[in-house]
Amino acid sequence: MMKRFMPKSPSHTLLAFCFWYIHLLCLVERCKVQVRTNFTDPDEERALNAIFQYWGLSDTSDDWNISGDPCSGTAVDLSIRISEPGIKCDCQSNGGGTCHITAMSVQGYSTGRRRVIPEELLNLTYLTNLTLSGIGMEGSLPSFIGKFRHLRHLDISYNNFNGPLPPEIGTLPSLKHLHIMSAGFNGMLPPELGNLSRLQQLDISSNGFNGLLPPELGNLSSLQELYMSISGIGGEIPSTFANLRNMKILWASGSQLTKIPNFIGNWSLTDLDVSNNSITGPLSAFTRNITTMRSFDVSMNAISGSTPKKLGNLRNLISLNIASNNFTGSLPPELGNLTSLLTLYMDSSGLSGKIPSTFARLRNVNALWASDNNFTGKKPDFIGSWALTYLSMQGNAFVGPIPSRFYNLTSLQYLWLSDVSNGSPSYFIENMTSLSTL
Secondary structure, rough: OOOOOOOOOOOHHHHEEEEEHHHHHHHHHHHHHHOOOOOOOOHHHHHHHHHHHOOOOOOOOOOOHHHHOOOEEEEHOOOOOOOOOOEEEEEEHHOOOOEEEEEEEEEEOOOOOOOOOOHHHHHHHOOOOOEOOOOEOOOOHHHHHHHOOOOOOEEEEOOOOOOOOOOOHHOOOOEEEEOOOOOOOOOOOOOHHHHOOOOOEEEEOEEEOOOOOHHHHHOOOOOOOOEEEOOOEEEOOOOOOOOOOOOOOEOOOOOOOOOOOOHHHHHOOOOOOOOOEEEEEEEEHHHOOOOOEEEOOOOEEEEEEEEOHHHHOOOOEEEEEEEOOOOOOOOOOHHOOOOOEEEEEEEOOEEEEEEOOOHHHHHOOOEEEEEOOEEEEOOOOHHOOOOEEEEEEEOOEEOOOOHHHHHHHOOOOOEEOOOOOOOOOOOOOOOOOOOOOO
């Protein structure tokens, strides 16, 4: 006789579910216990608490230190940006079990309290990133800053340090980014900076340094970006800088430079700003090789001679500024090759003659500043097909009325021609509804 299949009773099903649920809870609790075995190194935790106390900051946060341990919450989640003020930790290296503070960031917390870098910072030996920007730091930068062997990023910008940059900063073997903009430093730039063989970014701008660039900086073969505007450094760029072939950005405005060396034509420049210096003589031939250049600013110097035709080779250029110089002659037609150009500044540059017809190709230009030169002939009507929002052409020797195609410049916000009434129809500006300055 065949046995009948008997379904399990609801009580058996419920009992099985309860056993499964209890087992799942146990697994979850085991995971929690395992996570809780990772705690911040005690010496580092004490140092962090002392540092924050000195600086008048809270050592607790809604994002990190959420369990009473600094290395918790977002401090151990490297996919989330660091909180301000905040830290990041590494709990995986060295076999786990102990979490080490690898990053600290405190920015914009200037409360009038006098702040210095305390010796307790030395206990954070695993730091790779340290940002102390705009928090009212005073005194000198301590020499022990050179003991952080793992440090890759150091930003102490916008503070009130005094005295020189300590030479020990050249003993940071892992450093890639050094930012000390507007930090209050003075004295000579230490030649020991040339020992930072991995350095990629160096920003020393807006300080009170004096003297020349140390030739030793030519050893920084990994350097890609140098910002030294208004730093107090002057003179010539050392010949050793010819070695910096990876250099992409040089900002050296207001640095008392006297010339642009030809060897920078062998760099990988995309952005050059040497404005407001003491550069004299003709514009050197270095431009012939820099086809990667996107921004070129040599304004407010005393550069003379003709405008180099080779500038027309910079076909990736989006901003060209040659204003306030002593050029002679007319603009070379080759500049019409700069079809990516967005802004063109050539006020008070000494130029004369007609604006070349090849400039009709510059349809992407949205700002043209060409005032106070000796340009002649009629105003080019092709300018009316450009995408201009700023147009300044006053103080020249143009003749005739404003071209009718200028009436298409309906996006203009700034217009300065000085001769709007020179035979031009009275309705010239009626279509320029965005105009705010005339």
